[in-house]
Amino acid sequence: MLGLERDADDNAVKAAYRKAAKGMHPDSGGDADQFARLQTCYDLLRDPVRRKVFDDTGFDPQLADPRDLKGLMLLEPLVNEVILDEREPGSFDPLAAMRRKLSDDIVKSRFHILELERHRNRVRQHIDRLGRKAGTDFLGSMLRARSQSIAEAIRNAETQIQSIEQAYAMLEGYSYELAAALEPVLVKGEAAE
The missing domain is CATH 1.10.287 (Helix Hairpins)
Incomplete structure (x- = not known):
């Protein structure tokens, strides 16, 4: 959803999130559900434990x-x-x-x-x-x-x-x-x- 490589660092994650959020935010005319999915992706990538589990299994431990x-x-x-x-x-x-x-x-x-x-x-x-x-x-x-x-x-x-x-x-x-x-x-x- 963020168009990132698997090994993207925190700075790349933040930059991709900010770029995507500008167009998806409901206050800017974006879809609320799409923005919620974007936020979920961002939260997952920012949490090292969740990200590791996701990278290893393809599952988010909080949402699976x-x-x-x-x-x-x-x-x-x-x-x-x-x-x-x-x-x-x-x-x-x-x-x-x-x-x-x-x-x-x-x-x-x-x-x-x-x-x-x-x-x-x-x-x-x-x-x-x-x-x-x-x-x-x-x-x-x-x-x-x-x-x-x-x-x-x-x-x-x-x-x-x-x-x-x-x-x-x-x-x-x-x-x-x-x-x-x-x-x-x-x-x-x-x-x-």
């Missing part, structure tokens, strides 16, 4: 959908794994590896939820069988607190699954070109199989 940011947080370590992988680029499909890892994480989270639900059910059965003591029911209170903690853990695991699914969806549309398989070299006198 929180689900996208959670997805990015899950993709970040997977990108790091690709970078650190010693295999030759083109010899493996990093996108397939990322998708596999995310799918595995979803399965693990769903299994974790099943285990938590099993534990919560057992706690509820104990609560149902526990006779109440007159006065303070500390055992009942402790068991109910455990049941609530387990319910919270289930909600957290469900939220984690949603984040993983968002990260997976963010990979849609990407493809990776593998290097062509090398043809076997024939030595003189050998027949091709």
Whole structure:
């Protein structure tokens, strides 16, 4: 929107903003929505943390959908794994590896939820069988607190699954070109199989 290069310094950002603002400001006959977008861009470029996140991801942490940011947080370590992988680029499909890892994480989270639900059910059965003591029911209170903690853990695991699914969806549309398989070299006198 400001027509700047990625490595523009603060002075270039200010100059480009001032130039664009003159024509876009609502007091000068400009569109209020366009000017608001210009102001958002300027604010982003002036904040070094927001700018770094935007440069690295294409997302503004203050304006992006929180689900996208959670997805990015899950993709970040997977990108790091690709970078650190010693295999030759083109010899493996990093996108397939990322998708596999995310799918595995979803399965693990769903299994974790099943285990938590099993534990919560057992706690509820104990609560149902526990006779109440007159006065303070500390055992009942402790068991109910455990049941609530387990319910919270289930909600957290469900939220984690949603984040993983968002990260997976963010990979849609990407493809990776593998290097062509090398043809076997024939030595003189050998027949091709």
